[in-house]
Amino acid sequence: MPVDPLDAESVAAALRRIVRSDQLLSDPALRDEYAHDDAEWADFHRPLAVVLAESADDVAAVVRFAAGAGLSVVARGAGTGLSGGANALANSLVVSLERMTRILELDVAERVVVAEAGVINDDLRQAVAAEGLWYPPDPASYRISTIGGNVATNAGGICCVKYGVTRDYVLGMTVVLADGAIVHLGRRTAKGATGYDLTALMVGSEGTLGIVTDVTLxxxxxxxxxxRAIVGSFSSLEAAGVAVAAIGAAGVIPSALEIVDEMCLRAVDEWQSLGLPHDAAAVLLATVDEPGDSGAAVAASVAVLMTDAGALRVEQAAAPDEIERLFLARRLAYPALERLGPVLTEDICVPRSAVPEMLARIRDTAAAHDVVIATIAHAGDGNLHPLIIAPEGDEAAKARAKEAFDRIVDDCRALGGTVTGEHGVGLLKLPGARRELGERVVGMHRDIKAALDPLGILNPGKAF
Amino acid sequence: MPVDPLDAESVAAALRRIVRSDQLLSDPALRDEYAHDDAEWADFHRPLAVVLAESADDVAAVVRFAAGAGLSVVARGAGTGLSGGANALANSLVVSLERMTRILELDVAERVVVAEAGVINDDLRQAVAAEGLWYPPDPASYRISTIGGNVATNAGGICCVKYGVTRDYVLGMTVVLADGAIVHLGRRTAKGATGYDLTALMVGSEGTLGIVTDVTLxxxxxxxxxxRAIVGSFSSLEAAGVAVAAIGAAGVIPSALEIVDEMCLRAVDEWQSLGLPHDAAAVLLATVDEPGDSGAAVAASVAVLMTDAGALRVEQAAAPDEIERLFLARRLAYPALERLGPVLTEDICVPRSAVPEMLARIRDTAAAHDVVIATIAHAGDGNLHPLIIAPEGDEAAKARAKEAFDRIVDDCRALGGTVTGEHGVGLLKLPGARRELGERVVGMHRDIKAALDPLGILNPGKAF
Structure with missing residues (x-):
């Protein structure tokens, strides 16, 4: 049954009967702040209203209202997504979970934490570290992104090469379904095989099947x-890629294995004057974390593998501040590049052995489309982030950037890769995802979506 | 549209047009061999026919035939399941994947293997070990169970306490859907966030959403x-449970942490005359696998934790044959107990800290229902296998065993556990699973099942 579109004023009036007025943003300027995540290259609309939920009940009430009013609901954490998963749609309400920041339970003996969706990743890390525990997934946004957003996109990070991604740590969750029902999925035991793994289905589903309000991790x-850190400088990206393949083939699983290319190194150096070497076309940054003599042996073998792959220099460090110094270029790369203009962030993942070839193709794409592309990569996972930079206001360059983006996705697919390693499909990766999945598997997505959200109100048009 | 039930002869005649006659079992005695898995305590029926599939195309053809004829399809690997997931239904065809034993690809550099569903777990382990690689999940049935069955039930094993379960190793798969379509799900890259995690949805779905014909691991x-092995003998099960909790609280993650109780020890000793000690009410078997000095330090700390928890004796071993000897009681426990009568195998998983309490409740249940219960446990995961034994032919004892089974499930739930840790729901755990999941979440299962299998022909009535 189609419903006449509502205007923002009547929506706000109706929502004031559901939530307190200080939980509602109706001013157009404020609503615009919630119109998109960090993927402003993708489409977005001004939402009709923004609700700052404080409980699963708030979320459920808004979902029920939306279902009745024929509006769609876009859930949002901190808005740090890079694929447009949280970009607002026409006739949509944005439900922000940023106020749901409580850690509901920390069971030290079980090594389990229950956190509301709005808890910042780093706040969670610090809270559990105070009890001698560790939450590994560490997206680059960990200081500003929420656990709920991490779960919605199945966020990765630097340590995932050894310790896995968000999905590997989610045991259970509370979810608001499309009819406003609040359910608990999953478990809090170490193992479990009871029923379908609906928890895993929800992880990475970008708010299209339900809205996660708390997670058990x-x-x-x-x-x-x-x-221990081992950092090698290479005269070419390909040589660094060869070192990555050699480390993999040697049976070493480092706790981080990152590539930073020349463009990133220069951007960081020009910004921060760190005196970084100018002869390297790429730096390969590894850490290993085995303790004692075996850790020292693994670090030494990684250094030898880098040297054998043709590294110009290899530095090692074990002191935390020295490791921090060696990894500074990696940490500062993204903000340094953002100073040069709007960044269109790629997030492809190819088989590890295809990393050198993919890096070469990215360089060719930059030349062919006359765009600037800097690359940082979770090289040990084959997860590459070519960062395509267009000067502010240069619409022609922006168009060429989008062409380059599509070509990189095609090359990734040709090499057996997947179109998003850790940022999610959102809107930016929809065409690539549809090609990758194929018509029948997209159909399975559509059938599951229709089964769990028959009115299609939860973030429609995203994720597949 | 209801279809008249077919008799076995006309089904066989129709199937001979689809598969070669040597792929079809129509003799009643042969069909009875495929009527149930290792859960003969659960209901089963003689299937109308058994097809020995040799390809995804065979499976698809049978599924299409079944859909047209109104029959259900029960997929089956080696039939070693313990919950009845592969038990045949009325008016069903059994599709056995036991002939699909090819390893299709082993990419050493990527550390990825693609195996058909019928490959025996141990054959896969040996094939990849020959190339310096390791497939960790090691269910007790690893010498006889198939990878496809492991995936269908999300099988666990001894090393899962440190290395995770089957789900953690499945990157992608080929699946025959309910309409006979053959699709590829997942990926072969280290990371991926493209679309819903349909691979994870299929793992553990017991052939109810699709039939997995090959997996990428x-x-x-x-x-x-x-x-390094560390084995402690304890004067009570609870004391062993306290040691488990202490090891967990110390931040040690052993590569195995198993409990074998007195009943198992005696059964093994009476069978094999190993001269096992008779003063222990439980043995706690741990291994740690860190290399070098850190491994030695971890092993020493585990020994101290066992001693502090009141162990009567603690033995350590580092030589493989010594470790094998110490773990012999664990390996032989199940066959030793099966000699005493039909075994009804429980598979509950409770929070680690609830292991001592759960062990005490199991002992009380044995007394209250006058049944023999021996317990082996993946204690480090909280995953307990109380083995309820009824003398052959004693129907009253069998009825009491079933009551004890239900009471253990209730106790597990009361302690925050889940009704199946690694065997799957199948038929045996249906009532417990329904109570655990709750009506609304069972409804989600039903909706997803209906979305992917609208005719309800794939192993209906199992898993939820």
Missing amino acids: KLLPLGGRED | KLLPLGGRED
Whole structure:
């Protein structure tokens, strides 16, 4: 049954009967702040209203209202997404979970934490670290992104090469369904095989099947690891890629294995005057975290593998501040590049052995489309982030950037890769995702979506 | 549209037009061999026919035939399941994947293997070990169960306490859907966030959403680990449980942490005359696998934790044959108990800290229902296998065993546990699973099932 579109004023009036007025943003300027996440290259609309939910009941009430009013609901954490998953749609309400920041339970003996969706990743890390525990997934946004957003996109990070992604740590969750029902999925035990893995289905579903309001996460012991960094400078990206393949083939699983290319190194150096070397076309940054003599042996073998792959220089460090210094270029790369203009962030993942070839193709794409592309990569996972930069206001360059984006996605697919490694499909990766999945598997997505959200009100048009 | 039930002869005649006659079992005695898995305590029926599929195309053809004829399809690997997931239904065809035993690809550099569903777990382990790689999930049935069955039930095992369960290793799969379409789900890259995690949805779905014909599995390097065993004897099950909790609280993650109770020890000793000690009410078997000095330190700390928890004796071993000897009681427990009569195998999983309480309740249940219960447990995961034994032919004892089974499930739920840790719901755990999931979440299962299998022909009535 189609419903006449509502205007923002009548929506606000109706929502004031559901939530307190200080939980409602109706001013157009404020609503615009919630119109998109960090993927402003993708389409977005001004939402009719923004609700700052404080409980699962708030979320449920808004979903029920939306279902009755024929509006769609876009859930949002901190808005740090890079694929447009939280971009507002026409005739949509944005439900922000940013106020749901309570850690509901921390069971040290079980190594389990229950956190509301709005808890910032780093706040969670610090809270559990105070009890000797560790939440590994560490997206680059960990200081500003929420656990709920991490779950919605199945966020990755630097340590995922050894310790896995968000999905690997989510045991259970509370979810508001499309009819406003509040359900608990999953478990809090170490193992479980009861029914379908609906928890895993929800992770990475970008708010299209339900709105996650709290999550039960598995934790690891904080201790027992000793970080050692090994950093090699290479005269070409491909040589760094060869070192990555050699480390993999040697059976070493580092706790981080990152590539930063020349463009990133220069941007960081020009910004921060760190005196970074100018002869390297790429730096390969590794950490290993085995303790004791075995850790020292693994670090030494990584250094040898880098040297054998043709590294110009290899530095090692075990002191935390030295490791921090060696990894500074990696940490500062993204903000340094953003100073140069709007950044269109790619997030492809190819088989590890295809990393050198993919890096070469990215360089060719930059030349062919006359765009600037800097690359940072979770190289050990084959997860590459080519960052396509267009000067502010240069619409022609922006168009070329989008063409380059599509070509990189095609090349990734040709090499057996997947179109998004850790940022999610959102809107930016929809065409690539549809090609990758194929018509029948997209149909399975559509059938599951229709089964769980028959009115199609939860973030429609995203994720597949 | 209801279809008149077919008799076995006309089904066989129709199937002979689809598969070769040597792929079809129509003799009643042969069909009876495929009527149930290792859960003969659950209901089963003689299937109308058994097809020995040799390809995804065979499976698809049978599914299409079944859909047209109004029959259900029960997929089956080696039939080693313990919950009745592969038990045949009335008016069903059994599709056995036991002939699909090819390893389609082993990519050593990527650490990825693609195996058909019928590959025996141990054959896969040996094939990848020959290339220096390791497939961790090690259900007790690993010498006889298939990868496809492991995936269908999300099988666990001994090393899962540190290395995770089947789900953690499945990157992608080929699946025959309910309409006979053959699709590829997932990926072969280390990371991926493209679309819903339909691969995870299929793992553990017991053939109710699709029939998995091959799987793409992540592997680990085989090397870099050094096993050390630490085995403590305790004067009570609870004391062993206290040691488990202490090991967890100390931040140690052993690569195995198993409990074997007195009943198992005696059954093994009476069978094999190993001269096992008779003063222990429980043995706690741990391995740690960190290499070098850190491994030695971890092993020493585990020994101290066992001693502090009141162990009567603690033995350590690092030589493989010594470790094998110490773990012999664990390996032989199940066959030793089966000699005493039909075994009804429980598979509950409780929070680690609830292990001592759960063990005490199991003992009380045995007394209250006058049944023999022996317990082996993946204690480090909180995953307990109380084995309820009824003498052959004693129907009253069998009825009491079923009552004890239900009471253990209730106690597990009361302690925050889940009704199946690694065997799956099948038929045996249906009532418990329904109570655990609740009406609304069962409804989500039903909606997803209906979305992907609208005719309800794939193993209906199982899993939820």
